[in-house]
Amino acid sequence: MFADPKVPSSAGRDATGMCAATVEFRHVSKSYDRRDGPAAVDDLTFTVPAGSVCVLVGPSGCGKTTSLKMVNRLIEPTGGQILVDGTDVAGEEVTALRRRIGYVIQQVGLFPHRTVGENVTTVPRLLGWSREQQRERAEELLGLVGLDPARYRDRYPAQLSGGERQRVGVARALAADPPLMLMDEPFAAVDPIVRERLQNEFLRIQAELAKTILFVTHDIDEAIKMGDLVAVMQAGGHLAQFAPPDEILARPASDFVARFVGADRGLKRLSLSRIGALPLHQAVTAVAGEPVGDARQRSLADPFPFLLLIDRAGRPLGWLPDRDVPADGIVDERLAIPASPLLERETTLKDALSMMIAADVQAGIVVDPAGRVLGLLTMEALGAAGRAGAAGRAGAGAALRRAERRPAAARPPAAAP
Ligand SMILES: Nc1ncnc2c1ncn2[C@@H]1O[C@H](COP(=O)(O)OP(=O)(O)OP(=O)(O)O)[C@@H](O)[C@H]1O
Ligand SMILES: [Mg+2]
The missing domain is CATH 3.10.580.10 (CBS-domain)
Known part of the structure; x- marks a missing residue:
């Protein structure tokens, strides 16, 4: 279903140079206890077009991480299917599948005993890229996420700030140029100022790379800022609404969504719109x-x-x-x-x-x-x-x-x- 990721840099790109995959959830459910037990994820159905950012947002425990992990089969669903570019992931060989999906886990999870450079090239190493190719890729990606390779490549994660670790996590997920990225609260562990900077860098990178990204957060402002599409989830793993941010703010589908987006949703909407083509008063x-x-x-x-x-x-x-x-x-x-x-x-x-x-x-x-x-x-x-x-x-x-x-x-x- 994906292009061969063994070829560095141009891997997975179609004729237009784009490297992105469509993701489709079809009636996906997960019960941890028994097949008919209480659901962590309940009948999730939505489609994320190639090249867009879909943010899963909702209160703690509503099933966001579970939903993400079913895409790369760290967790198997108890019902339904997840299709990537039209192919059911259940039929994929697990190791190959995971190497082709970038994953930024909740709490970053860098390998503490490996240098920044080695962390970044984890997947390319598994794919058998040459040392030279790995080194080039590490340099390219560290530069992309705003870390000077000469200064950071040989450090260990313990020698980085929280924000720097998050950047390395993102660089590592991007290393094999995957058409799909799963990012679980990638910017949660840093202060608001660093988070804002990381978000803006992420958007700049995404404007260039146009990956398909499933992005988890519990912060509605982050969801609205980052998402082309927002999936609002609520307790019990229900999908409360799936729509572009402006629609979620303008027409919340339920009282739960309205409460979750907040009383200032009118102001939040203003932050999504620009003067653009608004009719202006002709000044005398x-x-x-x-x-x-x-x-x-x-x-x-x-x-x-x-x-x-x-x-x-x-x-x-x-x-x-x-x-x-x-x-x-x-x-x-x-x-x-x-x-x-x-x-x-x-x-x-x-x-x-x-x-x-x-x-x-x-x-x-x-x-x-x-x-x-x-x-x-x-x-x-x-x-x-x-x-x-x-x-x-x-x-x-x-x-x-x-x-x-x-x-x-x-x-x-x-x-x-
Ligand atoms: N391995 C497990 N065994 C049993 N129940 C689990 C397991 N993992 C998660 N759950 C339960 O499934 C539900 C969804 O968990 P999940 O981790 O997907 O939530 P989340 O939305 O990512 O929450 P958070 O925002 O706190 O990270 C929770 O009620 C959780 O307790
Ligand atoms: Mg979680």
Whole structure:
């Protein structure tokens, strides 16, 4: 069912260079005691398309780890089937299956008596890669997860911080370029700041590698951030809801899901949506240093009570209250109140709201990459977008790439619009 992983680096890739597998749970159940005993996992059915991240989330003991371990057959189901790329894993040879599925276990589980480099190349060694191939792969992966190979390769796990160990765990799971990764609370054992950094690195790596990933967490915020799809599980191993994050937040399927995602789900949704293609209020503008023309009439006719002064390139300079706009003469920049927060199409609605509240303004100015005014995002539009589900959501990796190049708000806010 998989391509031959004995060939390093290009292993498992299809014609487009993608290395990912579809995973399908079909009525999967597991009872630890007896076949008819209390279920740890109960009738789980869902499909994860190749190249997407599916997060299993739910309270402790709801069957997340059990579900994951049935994929690589560390645990055998008592009912149902799990198919990887259409093939039932029950028919696979177990050792071969496990070598082809990357696995980051709960609590990392590095081999303490092996160096970082040896840990990373565990599977390639079992697959018989040459020393040279192993060394190259270790260097490549340590670099990928942000650990300088020269500094870290020969250390032992006890000589690493918690966050560094987690990175090595991820590198080890990626070593044979598996089309499928199982990650069980991979970032749980570190503080929130390190976790955030590891999550962002993970998303950056995933944007590049596009693996199929089953990711377990009990943290709903992590699930929403990381998942293309989220499987919310509840006690007894039931699937409470399986949907993209925005849908889980917008339309929780039950009281349990609504409680689990939290009372702030409206705000969480705003963090999933960007200004993107939202309709913007067309600002009434006038170019500083040029004749004012009919700016006063235009500004008075517009419901928004301010005129936006721009420079000759179209970049915002500041606001003029309607009543201060001269009827004729030259538009004087010195009268302007400094501009509101500058937003970009890529800014999330949650960040936009936060910047507008912090600046105590009713509108943010949306600019293009050159800093030219595209229009205004008003509080009203933001509220409407939040209610409607707004600008949609791109893949997590794409969101991250944008977030990385998002500049901070520009000029100091004032008691303006
Ligand atoms: N080997 C076992 N024998 C018997 N019961 C088990 C075994 N392993 C797990 N269980 C039970 O199955 C249920 C699901 O366990 P599982 O480890 O899948 O939960 P989890 O969702 O991963 O929890 P956590 O968030 O705490 O890691 C629990 O009630 C647990 O007690
Ligand atoms: Mg678990």
